[in-house]
């Protein structure tokens with residue numbers, strides 16, 4: 001009986017073949033099992049997949065021995081980690097080069113970048129980490145590249161507005177969709193700890209100085225996702241400010257400043273917390289044990305009287321100043 005495999009199955013199989021870590025292979029195999037047509041013709045294949053899956057789940061964590069360095073493991077630093085994705089020559093390195101001091105390789109030929117290059121972007125009083133990446137194509141991505149996206153806070157899809165927009169969208173979205181990298185509140189995949197695996201993404205339409213006037217509108221029409229779009233040129237600097245503001249907005253973080261009673265607040269080095277965080281979350285971010293001793297706080301900022309007393313459940317706003325009081 002023929003197996004009659006579907007495009008979704010082939011996508012998941014491609015993901016499995018490109019996966020380099022055990023965790024990623026497990027996810028891809030689970031996806032293959034979820035989408036494989038269930039009938040007599042696939043009985044053997046399904047048994048085979050389940051066998052592979054249980055073997056992988058048994059693999060012990062290796063200790064000692066030769067160390068494998070994963071260049072796509074990017075440790076988080078700063079207030080948020082944003083990783084770029086795009087096809088060859090679309091302008092990724094130029095964006096990271098413009099916004100950070102990272103030593104990126106910008107070239108007028110494709111495949112100039114072959115390893116991730118992180119840089120720190122200063123936005124007002126915080127630092128946001130931006131990572132330049134090797135390009136992807138319909139056929140190829142670097143082994144392990146998916147790991148950088150798996151570990152980030154936000155994915156920036158870079159589209160060269162002066163080139164074939166549809167083709168670039170297809171390549172990047174296909175890469176992200178087939179690995180379940182984009183957030184989808186209803187069907188999102190979860191890891192062992194129950195964390196959602198999908199990431200928020202947005203789209204940068206770059207090289208607008210070279211592109212036809214309607215290219216940016218075309219990008220918004222062609223892309224059927226609920227993304228934010230930024231129109232950019234790293235040559236004329238059009239859109240740089242909008243991009244900076246979007247990066248901060250999409251990371252969905254707030255800055256809060258602390259002060260000691262009777263002293264002025266330190267307005268140079270804020271704590272950054274996920275939007276929706278409370279006074280208690282702030283106390284925990286400062287010191288886990290101290291948080292339990294928190295009695296109340298005084299607050300200066302949005303929606304409160306200056307110096308108002310608030311409880312630990314009070315939800316913080318961006319730029320609030322907080323004085324914590326302990327028992």
Ligand SMILES: Nc1nc2c(ncn2[C@@H]2O[C@H](COP(=O)(O)OP(=O)(O)OP(=O)(O)O)[C@@H](O)[C@H]2O)c(=O)[nH]1
Pocket residue numbers: 086087088089090091092093094095105106107108109110111112113114133134135206207208209210232233234235236
């Ligand atoms: N006119 C113009 N040229 C740009 C712009 N952004 C990038 N370029 C040029 O486009 C070429 C490719 O830019 P890169 O930033 O190296 O592209 P990339 O996406 O990093 O390329 P790969 O590393 O191959 O993936 C370079 O010649 C850049 O100078 C832009 O906004 N306007």
Ligand SMILES: [Mg+2]
Pocket residue numbers: 092093094105106112113132133
């Ligand atoms: Mg590059």
